[in-house]
Structure formats: C-alpha cells, structure tokens
Amino acid sequence: MTVQGDQVVEAALGWIGTPYVHQAGRKGAGCDCLGLIRGIWRERFGNEPEAVPAYSMDWSEPQGEEQLWAAALLHLRAKGVADEARGDVVLFRMRQGAVAKHLGVQSRVGADARFIHAYARHGVTESPLSGPWRRRIVARFEFPQGAL
Known part of the structure; x- marks a missing residue:
C-alpha cells in the first residue's frame, strides 16, 4: 500500500452515497463514473487538466473510439492490468466488442x-471486485505521483 493509494481511496470513500447523475461530478449532489474520478482529481490536485465535453450514455460507441481510455492515458499513469493496488483507477469494458466506458x-x-x-x-457505492467485474477490466491507472 502506498500513502497516495490510501489518500485516493479515502477521497473515493467520501463520495459513497452520492446519487448517480449522468455527466455530473459533485460530491453529494450527483455524479457518474467519470464524475467520480474528476471529483477525486479536483479534491486532490485542484483544477481538472482539461474541460470534458458533453457526452452521451453510449460514450463513443457509434464511432468505436476508445475516448475514455485515451483521456486516461493523457492524465493518469498506466499500469499493468494484473498489477493491482489500492487507489488504482480501473477501466472496464462492459460488454465484448464495445468501447471501455466504466x-x-x-x-x-x-x-x-x-x-x-x-x-x-x-449511485456511488463500493462493490466486490468479483469475477464478472474483474473479467471486464481492460486497463489500470494511478494518479500521477506527487500530485496528491
């Protein structure tokens, strides 16, 4: 465990109970999965690194573009999928052949x-990382060192 990983988890735990609201990112008011990561970024780093354009629920599926994965590669540090640690940001592909969007x-x-x-x-909840969820992980990231 790293201090940074513990800080990320502590920040994420503070969001539990926030209702699900598409495109939102405000603790207690509403967020989606991206809004949760953006909110942790703001709490720990300050301003977000870029403005997030509006996005639909299908999240770039019609174009087949891995937009969320590409954005994560720009702002987070990529890790091996099997190299799990507390505080990792995990990216899931919810169904085979679809873009990764959770x-x-x-x-x-x-x-x-x-x-x-x-x-x-x-809403924001803590879930077991069970076999069905684990099989959907396609990438793993960590927040940049020293930024927390």
Missing part, C-alpha cells in the same frame, strides 16, 4: 478485492 477506484486488493464506482440506479 471507471472505478480499487479500494481493496486480494481475496476481498473491492472497488468504488458510480453506477446507474445505485
């Missing part, structure tokens, strides 16, 4: 692995 923060590792994410009809 994000979460890993809160526990090992046999009791868990992650925090904003999920439609559930």
Whole structure:
C-alpha cells in the first residue's frame, strides 16, 4: 500500500452515497463514473487538466473510439492490468466488442478485492471486485505521483 493509494481511496470513500447523475461530478449532489474520478482529481490536485465535453450514455460507441481510455492515458499513469493496488483507477469494458466506458477506484486488493464506482440506479457505492467485474477490466491507472 502506498500513502497516495490510501489518500485516493479515502477521497473515493467520501463520495459513497452520492446519487448517480449522468455527466455530473459533485460530491453529494450527483455524479457518474467519470464524475467520480474528476471529483477525486479536483479534491486532490485542484483544477481538472482539461474541460470534458458533453457526452452521451453510449460514450463513443457509434464511432468505436476508445475516448475514455485515451483521456486516461493523457492524465493518469498506466499500469499493468494484473498489477493491482489500492487507489488504482480501473477501466472496464462492459460488454465484448464495445468501447471501455466504466471507471472505478480499487479500494481493496486480494481475496476481498473491492472497488468504488458510480453506477446507474445505485449511485456511488463500493462493490466486490468479483469475477464478472474483474473479467471486464481492460486497463489500470494511478494518479500521477506527487500530485496528491
């Protein structure tokens, strides 16, 4: 465990209970999965690195473009998918052949692995990183060192 990873998890835990609201990113008021990551960024770093344009629920699927993955590569540090740690930002592909469009923060590792994410009809919650979720992970990132 790193101090930085613990700080990211602590920040993410503070968002639990925030309702799901598409395109939002305000603790307690509403957020989606990207809004959760953006909110943690603002809490820990200050201003966001770029403005996020409006996006639809299908999140670049019609074009087949991995826009969320590309943005993560610009602002976060890529890791190996199997190199899990507390505080990692995990990117999921929700169905085979679709673009990756769901994000979460890993809160526990090992046999009791868990992650925090904003999920439609559930809001921000902590869920087990069970086999079905784990199989959907396509990339893993960490916030830049020293920025927290």
